[in-house]
Amino acid sequence: xxxxxxxxxLFTNEGDLIKRLHCPHGVNWKDLYHxxxxxxxxxxxxxxxxxxxxxxxxxxIAIVIxxxxxxxxxxxxxxxxxxxxxxxx
Amino acid sequence: MFSNQKEANSLRGIxxxxxxxxxNEAARNGFFPLLKRVEKSESIKSxxxxxxxxxxxxxxxxxDFRGGFCSRDYEMVIDFSFYYPHNFSSPFAAYLIPQDIKVxxxxxIEDLIEDFIGVRWNQGDTYRLESCExxxxxxxFDIQYDANQCADFIG
Numbered sequence: 001x002x003x004x005x006x007x008x009x010l011f012t013n014e015g016d017l018i019k020r021l022h023c024p025h026g027v028n029w030k031d032l033y034h035x036x037x038x039x040x041x042x043x044x045x046x047x048x049x050x051x052x053x054x055x056x057x058x059x060x061i062a063i064v065i066x067x068x069x070x071x072x073x074x075x076x077x078x079x080x081x082x083x084x085x086x087x088x089x
Numbered sequence: 090m091f092s093n094q095k096e097a098n099s100l101r102g103i104x105x106x107x108x109x110x111x112x113n114e115a116a117r118n119g120f121f122p123l124l125k126r127v128e129k130s131e132s133i134k135s136x137x138x139x140x141x142x143x144x145x146x147x148x149x150x151x152x153d154f155r156g157g158f159c160s161r162d163y164e165m166v167i168d169f170s171f172y173y174p175h176n177f178s179s180p181f182a183a184y185l186i187p188q189d190i191k192v193x194x195x196x197x198i199e200d201l202i203e204d205f206i207g208v209r210w211n212q213g214d215t216y217r218l219e220s221c222e223x224x225x226x227x228x229x230f231d232i233q234y235d236a237n238q239c240a241d242f243i244g
Contacts, residue, residue: 004152005208005216006135006174008244021244024102024199026220029241049243076210076240085135085152085174085214 001057002084003074010074011084012057019064021072029073042071049073054080100222101190103230105200107182115185122183123229130204133217135174139167154212175217184230192227205234208242 001018002011008021025044032040032049039048049071052060063070076083104120106112112122140149140163149163182202190196199220207218223230 003242005210005214005242008242021242023244024220026197026222027243029243071244074242076208076242079155082151082155083153083210083212083214084150086137086150 001052001060001080002082003076004084004087005076006085007087010060010072012061013082018057018060019068019070019072021074023071040073045071047071051075052081053078056080100195100197101187103187103196103198103223104185105182105198105202106185107177107200108179112183115183119188120185121188123186124181124183125202127177127180127182127202128204129173129175130206131173132206133173133175133204133215134171135214135216136169136171136212137167138165138169140164141166152214171213186225190225192225194225195233196223196225196230197221198223198230198232201232203232205232208240210240 002013002015003009004011010018010021012018027042027044027049029040029049032042035041035048038051038053040051042049050063051073053075060072063072074081104115106115106122116122135152137150137152140151141147142162143164144162148166154169184198184202197220201218201221205218205221206215208216210216218234222233224233
């Protein structure tokens with residue numbers, strides 16, 4: 001995957017937009033509690049945030065297709081993510 | 090970012106207007122526009138490099154030191170450089186202050202005018218904080234800025 005931290009847009013490796021990350025509550029991952037191995041429960045929205053660490057394009061796309069409003073957590077140092085700072089797509 | 094998550098859930102949201110028309114519209118609707126200059130901080134910086142295909146001339150823009158740019162077909166025509174990545178159309182903006190706001194009230198600013206570092210990445214990039222909790226002091230907002238941000242993005 002490719003991620004632009006300036007626009008918060010997440011793309012596939014081919015440049016197709018998966019989703020734009022936006023949290024209106026300014027939630028911090030470290031402040032939340034795990035609900036299972038890759039999820040943490042968000043008290044604001046009443047749903048779980050999914051950690052995309054080590055997930056590939058297909059896995060993340062499947063998650064977003066299943067629920068367009070899903071919340072994701074990205075780590076810039078995740079080896080499956082490449083950072084693009086310029087709005088190239 | 091929030092001092093207390095349950096408390097933060099009930100905080101009033103403060104809007105920002107970024108052009109003359111929307112600022113005046115808000116004023117007519119009872120808000121007081123608190124005007125500020127839009128000034129870029131030299132602390133906010135993103136890096137990029139440009140690779141060019143030696144045969145086709147096509148380019149690829151990258152922003153990450155990790156792999157992927159060592160190809161025989163591509164050469165780096167612009168080496169990694171840092172720049173300010175935001176373009177705000179207006180040089181001023183305003184927080185829209187509700188008439189009934191109280192001194193000491195804790196609010197949530199959805200679109201910060203000032204530049205604060207939200208995320209520092211260990212490759213040298215520093216990303217702008219988009220929104221933040223703040224406290225109204227009667228004249229301005231005291232931004233409740235937490236400088237200890239990690240490299241996570243949520244949304």
